[in-house]
Amino acid sequence: xxxxxxxxxxxxxxxxxxxxxxxxxxxxxxxxxxxxxxxxxxxxxxxxxxxxxxxxxxxxxxxxxxxxxxxxxxxxxxxxxxxxxxxxxxxxxxxxxxxxxxxxxxxxxxxxxxxxxxxxxxxxxxxxxxxxxxxxxxxxxxxxxxxxxx
Amino acid sequence: xxxxxxxxxxxxxxxxxxxxxxxxxxxxxxxxxxxxxxxxxxxxxxxxxxxxxxxxxxxxxxxxxxxxxxxxxxxxxxxxxxxxxxxxxxxxxxxxxxxxxxxxxxxxxxxxxxxxxxxxxxxxxxxxxxxxxxxxxxxxxxxxxxxxxxxxxxxxxxxxxxxxxxxxxxxxxxxxxxxxxxxxxxxxxxxxxxxxxxxxxxxxxxxxxxxxxxxxxxxxxxxxxxxxxxxxxxxxxxxxxxxxxxxxxxxxxxxxxxxxxxxxxxxxxxxxxxxxxxxxxxxxxxxxxxxxxxxxxxxxxxxxxxxxxxxxxxxxxxxxxxxxxxxxxxxxxxxxxxxxxxxxxxxxxxxxxxxxxxxxxxxxxxxxxxxxxxxxxxxxxxxxxxxxxxxxxxxxxxxxxxxxxxxxxxxxxxxxxxxxxxxxxxxxxxxxxxxxxxxxxxxxxxxxxxxxxxxxxxxxxxxxxxxxxxxxxxxxxxxxxxxxxxxxxxxxxxxxxxxxxxxxxxxxxxxxxxxxxxxxxxxxxxxxxxxxxxxxxxxxxxxxxxxxxxxxxxxxxxxxxxxxxxxxxxxxxxxxxxxxxxxxxxxxxxxxxxxxxxxxxxxxxxxxxxxxxxxxxxxxxxxxxxxxxxxxxxxxxxxxxxxxxxxxxxxxxxxxxxxxxx
Numbered sequence: 001x002x003x004x005x006x007x008x009x010x011x012x013x014x015x016x017x018x019x020x021x022x023x024x025x026x027x028x029x030x031x032x033x034x035x036x037x038x039x040x041x042x043x044x045x046x047x048x049x050x051x052x053x054x055x056x057x058x059x060x061x062x063x064x065x066x067x068x069x070x071x072x073x074x075x076x077x078x079x080x081x082x083x084x085x086x087x088x089x090x091x092x093x094x095x096x097x098x099x100x101x102x103x104x105x106x107x108x109x110x111x112x113x114x115x116x117x118x119x120x121x122x123x124x125x126x127x128x129x130x131x132x133x134x135x136x137x138x139x140x141x142x143x144x145x146x147x148x149x150x
Numbered sequence: 151x152x153x154x155x156x157x158x159x160x161x162x163x164x165x166x167x168x169x170x171x172x173x174x175x176x177x178x179x180x181x182x183x184x185x186x187x188x189x190x191x192x193x194x195x196x197x198x199x200x201x202x203x204x205x206x207x208x209x210x211x212x213x214x215x216x217x218x219x220x221x222x223x224x225x226x227x228x229x230x231x232x233x234x235x236x237x238x239x240x241x242x243x244x245x246x247x248x249x250x251x252x253x254x255x256x257x258x259x260x261x262x263x264x265x266x267x268x269x270x271x272x273x274x275x276x277x278x279x280x281x282x283x284x285x286x287x288x289x290x291x292x293x294x295x296x297x298x299x300x301x302x303x304x305x306x307x308x309x310x311x312x313x314x315x316x317x318x319x320x321x322x323x324x325x326x327x328x329x330x331x332x333x334x335x336x337x338x339x340x341x342x343x344x345x346x347x348x349x350x351x352x353x354x355x356x357x358x359x360x361x362x363x364x365x366x367x368x369x370x371x372x373x374x375x376x377x378x379x380x381x382x383x384x385x386x387x388x389x390x391x392x393x394x395x396x397x398x399x400x401x402x403x404x405x406x407x408x409x410x411x412x413x414x415x416x417x418x419x420x421x422x423x424x425x426x427x428x429x430x431x432x433x434x435x436x437x438x439x440x441x442x443x444x445x446x447x448x449x450x451x452x453x454x455x456x457x458x459x460x461x462x463x464x465x466x467x468x469x470x471x472x473x474x475x476x477x478x479x480x481x482x483x484x485x486x487x488x489x490x491x492x493x494x495x496x497x498x499x500x501x502x503x504x505x506x507x508x509x510x511x512x513x514x515x516x517x518x519x520x521x522x523x524x525x526x527x528x529x530x531x532x533x534x535x536x537x538x539x540x541x542x543x544x545x546x547x548x549x550x551x552x553x554x555x556x557x558x559x560x561x562x563x564x565x566x567x568x569x570x571x572x573x574x575x576x577x578x579x580x581x582x583x584x585x586x587x588x589x590x591x592x593x594x595x596x597x598x599x600x601x602x603x604x605x606x607x608x609x610x611x612x613x614x615x616x617x618x619x620x621x622x623x624x625x626x627x628x629x630x631x632x633x634x635x636x637x638x639x640x641x642x643x644x645x646x647x648x649x650x651x652x653x654x655x656x657x658x659x660x661x662x663x664x665x666x667x668x669x670x671x672x673x674x675x676x677x678x679x680x681x682x683x684x685x686x687x688x689x690x691x692x693x694x695x696x697x698x699x700x701x702x703x704x705x706x707x708x709x710x711x712x713x714x715x716x717x718x719x720x721x722x723x724x725x726x727x728x729x730x731x732x733x734x735x736x737x738x739x740x741x742x743x744x745x746x747x748x749x750x751x752x753x754x755x756x757x758x759x760x761x762x763x764x765x766x767x768x769x770x771x772x773x774x775x776x777x778x779x780x781x782x783x784x785x786x787x788x789x790x791x792x793x794x795x796x797x798x799x800x801x802x803x804x805x806x807x808x809x810x811x812x
Contacts, residue, residue, distance in 0.1 A: 021512060024545065025519055032541035033523070036534035053538055069678045072766070091676050092756035092766035096736055122736065 034106065039083035042109060055106045056085065056115060062099035078103060078115070085109070089117040096122045153218045156206035157297035163199035163254075164287035166192050167280045174277035178270050178347075186273050190261050193276050196283055197258035204251040207296060208238055217303045220244055220296030226309030228704040228732075232321065237310040239324040242446050242461070243296030248325075249442070250286040252332040256362070257283065260336050264358055271354060275343030282335055285468050293461040309704065312731035312738045319380040326373035327400055331438045333366025334407060338435035341428050345479035350424060351486045356414045361793050364650075367411060368789030370404050375661075375782030386739035386754045388674065388770040390778065391665075393542040398521045399441030402514055406434040409510035411651075412503045419565060420500060421490025425480070426507070428487075432476040437518075439469055444521070494566050502560035509553050516545045547600040551607060554662055557655050558584075558611035561618055576621070580613025587663075596670045604666040612659040615652045622649075642791060650792030657788055660781030667774035668749075674770040676756065680763060684715065688771035690751055691715045695723075697762040706730040708737075710755050710765045714744060726755040726767065749773035 034053045042049045042056060056078055064077035064086075074089045087105055097103070097120070107117035170192025177185035207220065211234050216222045224237040224244065239245040257279040264272045290296070314320050337359040344355035377397065378390035391397060410430045416423050443465035493500055520537045527535045562576035587609035588602050596602050619638060626637035642649040677685040679694035686692070695711040709727035713720045722744050728737035741754040752770040759765070 017508075021515070025516065028541045028545050029520070029523060029537065032538050032544070033527075034536045034538045036536070053540075055536065069764075069766075072676055072678065091768075092678070094736075094756075 038080040039078055039085040040080050041083075042085060043083045049109050050111050051108050053106070054109060054115075055104055056087070056109075056117075057104045058085075058102070060097070060099055060101050060103055065099065067093070074120075078105065085115050086113065087115045087117050089120050091120075093120055094122045152206050152210045152213075152215055153297050153299065156203045156210070156218075157295075159199045159203040159206070160250075160287055160290050160297070163196050163203070163250075164284065164291060166195050166199065167284040167287060170196070171277050171280040171284060174273055174280070175346075178273050189273055189276055190265055192280060193257050193261045196280065197254040200247075200251045200254040200283075204238075204247055207244065207247055208235060211235065211237060214307075216305070216307055217300050218296070219298035219300050222300045222304055222307050224310045225307040226704070227306050229309045229315060230704065232318075233310060233315040233704075236321045236324075237314070239328070240310040240314045240320075243290075243294045245324070245328075245446065246286060246289050246294045247296060249328055249332060250283065250290060252328050253279070253283055253286065253335060256333055256336055257339075260339075260359070260362060267358070269349060269354075270347035271340065271343045271349050271358075273343075274346040275339040275355075278339035278342045278346075279335065282339070285464075289461065289464055293464060309731070312705075312729070312736075313384065315704070315731075316729055316738050316740060317380060317384045319376055319383060323373055323376040323380050326369050326376055330366050330368075330370025330373050331400075331403070331441070333362060333369060334403065334434055334438055336362040336366065337410075337431050341431040342476070342479065345428065345483050348483065348486065350428065350483045353414070353417055353424075356417065356427065360414075360647075363407065363411065364789055364792045367404075367407050368786050368793070370400065370407065371785050371789065372782065374400050374404060375779065375785070379779055379782075382775070383741065383743065384738075386741045388672075388741070388752050388754065388768070388772065390775070393517075393520070393537075393539050395521050396445050398517050399444045402517050402521070403434050403437040403441060405510050405514040405517070406430055406437060409507045409514075410434060413507050416500055416503050422492070422500070424489065425484070425487040428480060428483075429476075430507075432472070432480075436469055436472055436476075437514075439465060439472070443469070497563065498567065499560065499563045499565045502556055502563050506553065506556050506560065509549055509556070513546060513549045513553075516549070517542065520545070550662070551600055551603045554604065554607035554611050554659075557658065558607060558614045561652060561655070562614050576617060577610075577614060579617045580610040580615075583613035584608070584610035591666075591670070594671065598670065601666055601670045604662060608659050608662045608666065611655060615655040615659070618652050619649070646794055647792050650788045650790075652788075653791055654785050654788030657781045657784030657786075660777050660784055662781075664774045664776070664778035664781060668772050668778075671773045672770065674768060676766065676768045678757075678764050678766045685767075685769060687751070687769045690769075690771065692751070692753075692769050693720075694765060694767065697758055697765050704731070708755075708758060710758065710767060712742075712753050712767065712769075714751065724751070724753045726753040728755055728758075745776045747776070750775045 032053070034055055036055045036057060037045075037049075039056065039058050042054060058078040058080040061077040061079045061084060064075075066075045068074075072091055074091070074093055075086065077084050077086045079085075087107075089105065089107075101122055104121045105115065105117040106119045106121075107115055109115045170189055173185075173192070174189040177183075177189060207218070209215075210218045210221050211225055212231065214221065214225055214227055216225065220241070220243050224240050225234060229237070237244065239248045257276070261272070261276050261279070264275075309315065337355075340355040340359045344350045349355065374397075377400065381392070381397075382388070382390040410427065413423050413430065414427055417427050443462060447462035447465060493504075495501075520542055523537050524535050527533055558580050559577070562573055562580075584606045588606035591602055591605040596605070619641070622641040623634060623637040626632055626641055627634060630637070632640065673688045675685050675687040677683075679685060681694055681696055684691050684693045691714070693713045693715050695713050697708065697710050700707045700709070707727050707729055709725045712724045712726065714722040714724070724742040724744050726742045727740040729740050730737050739754055739756075741752060743753070744751045750770075750772040752768075752772050754768045754770075755765060756768050757766040
């Protein structure tokens with residue numbers, strides 16, 4: 001009899017633990033899942049889209065880049081052709097960052113209509129592709145060699 | 151020619167494994183022990199054949215034989231020989247070849263060492279190993295065939311992925327990972343063998359594979375640390391752990407096998423947890439296969455997952471097969487799995503191990519769910535999501551802190567009996583050290599509760615575990631009049647498993663201190679500098695000297711020379727670079743690190759003006775990060791001590807040892 005009771009007690013304890021664990025996991029996931037969205041999708045969310053962790057993917061809108069070299073302050077707009085969101089980020093952009101480049105910014109969309117980014121990644125496929133003319137590394141390298149006089 | 155040799159060797163190995171796997175059980179059922187030599191011969195032959203195939207593929211890579219599909223995919227004439235050889239595991243197909251080879255090696259070795267044992271455990275374990283080998287041979291002949299003909303033969307290839315040829319640690323991390331992952335197949339095979347042979351009541355399957363499990367655990371630990379190190383040295387963000395699915399894939403089975411290393415001691419000493427240990431080992435194996443599936447099928451796109459294809463279904467099918475078979479085997483043996491002992495006192499070593507297992511299992515499920523959630527969300531709701539670092543940190547920090555605490559309490563608690571008055575004496579030095587570290591952390595500016603607790607319990611665990619060495623050695627000094635170092639060496643030598651474990655605990659403490667300090671006190675500065683200008687980070691002044699360019703055989707390099715200045719003198723220089731590979735538009739950032747005992751100065755070149763007039767550089771002060779790598783070495787040293795053969799005890803030496811229990 002006692003062993004049976006202990007068994008049920010143990011099962012109940014395990015049950016309580018599992019439920020508590022599940023609840024914690026659910027809560028953790030609910031508030032920390034990061035959605036991949038395009039500007040159009042984020043704008044479509046309306047007020048629900050504010051102040052949630054988001055990964056925003058799109059192209060850098062040509063002509064929108066404002067880069068303050070001394071303050072390391074970067075502003076630009078991300079577009080997917082339809083929607084457009086202005087982004088504010090601190091720190092130097094990656095070397096390949098330029099007009100029209102595909103980017104993914106992670107951060108939160110503020111109520112002031114500016115997306116504050118904590119990380120900025122240039123999107124590039126893992127497929128091998130020959131670089132187009134003008135962005136060949138060797139050309140950048142040569143111009144640096146020339147000017148540095150090494 | 152090379153291609154045909156390599157491919158046919160795998161085809162024959164497939165046939166041999168299949169025949170062995172069918173023949174083994176027949177020999178056992180008929181009770182023909184004289185037939186077992188054929189089963190074992192299949193295991194050895196498999197090893198020879200896979201070795202031939204692997205060497206042929208390496209030869210193909212080195213001789214730039216682009217008629218082999220794998221070489222055409224990852225080879226290039228300009229790549230240095232070292233990176234050409236290690237591109238064996240640079241992409242999916244080659245890494246499966248390497249996996250099959252490591253498995254064949256383990257199988258041949260473990261069967262050789264145990265071939266003379268009576269009973270059916272070893273034959274069934276050998277059969278299980280052949281079935282696993284068979285799965286990988288099927289992959290190599292089917293969806294992951296690296297030996298397809300290429301026509302017309304190209305003159306040159308693209309070379310390995312730039313990220314994988316940018317650092318020497320890529321030659322270290324993957325082999326360690328495979329040696330760890332695949333090594334876990336050995337205890338799994340013996341667990342299955344024990345169930346097939348009906349030998350689950352004893353713990354022979356655990357004892358025979360103890361060294362193999364510790365070895366695999368050591369390799370897996372080293373692989374995880376080396377992976378962190380690689381990420382730190384190559385990816386340029388100054389961190390070492392991002393809860394990336396690939397990192398998680400190696401960490402999840404580590405959690406279960408670490409739990410297993412502790413829970414088997416409860417079975418050996420008290421005859422409890424037999425069912426649990428079997429399940430833990432089956433689970434660990436399934437998690438290694440799941441990890442390979444996640445990282446190699448391209449299902450989660452991340453830095454490592456370069457490949458796509460049908461191979462995922464093979465993995466899922468194999469995982470399902472293992473789970474169903476294990477379920478039937480466990481059910482069939484359930485009548486033999488009753489516990490011999492029971493929990494006698496709430497405050498005993500057993501309780502500590504039980505709690506430790508509970509926490510490790512919870513940890514495993516947390517990481518597993520966080521890793522798989524994006525897949526489920528995409529499949530079920532069609533949304534692209536990722537589970538961010540905040541989730542993992544929030545869930546895992548309490549677990550890690552609790553585990554650090556248990557790591558301090560556990561070694562001080564005695565088996566079976568409740569704790570006596572002695573306990574206090576064992577805990578006090580640790581508690582004092584912990585308090586000192588916690589206070590130091592608060593004074594230094596730590597305000598996060600978990601951070602302070604981490605320092606507190608890390609110091610506590612360090613004090614208790616180191617205290618065990620002091621107690622044991624001083625008892626020997628008192629009893630035998632030995633010199634301190636001799637006493638310490640003999641103490642460890644006489645009980646390698648126990649003290650190897652404590653050494654590993656100390657390694658964990660060092661890693662924990664490094665992680666706690668670097669995540670609490672990290673400071674970074676990003677600045678655009680002209681030549682001669684300086685930036686100061688955490689009291690270290692860094693000056694930009696010049697930007698430069700250089701042509702190397704397989705790549706072009708742009709770098710910046712940075713000088714660390716102290717009192718007007720240049721005390722060190724660093725050269726963060728960007729490496730341009732012809733196959734990639736994106737430069738590969740190549741940070742430079744200057745290490746000191748108190749931490750690392752981490753330099754990353756973020757951007758440069760093409761005329762060299764300025765560069766943007768990120769300088770990060772990373773306190774205690776070198777301790778993580780050092781702690782990794784200590785962990786591995788603990789594993790080595792635990793694996794080395796036990797020294798023969800002289801009859802008189804034993805009783806005087808402090809603590810008494812092994």
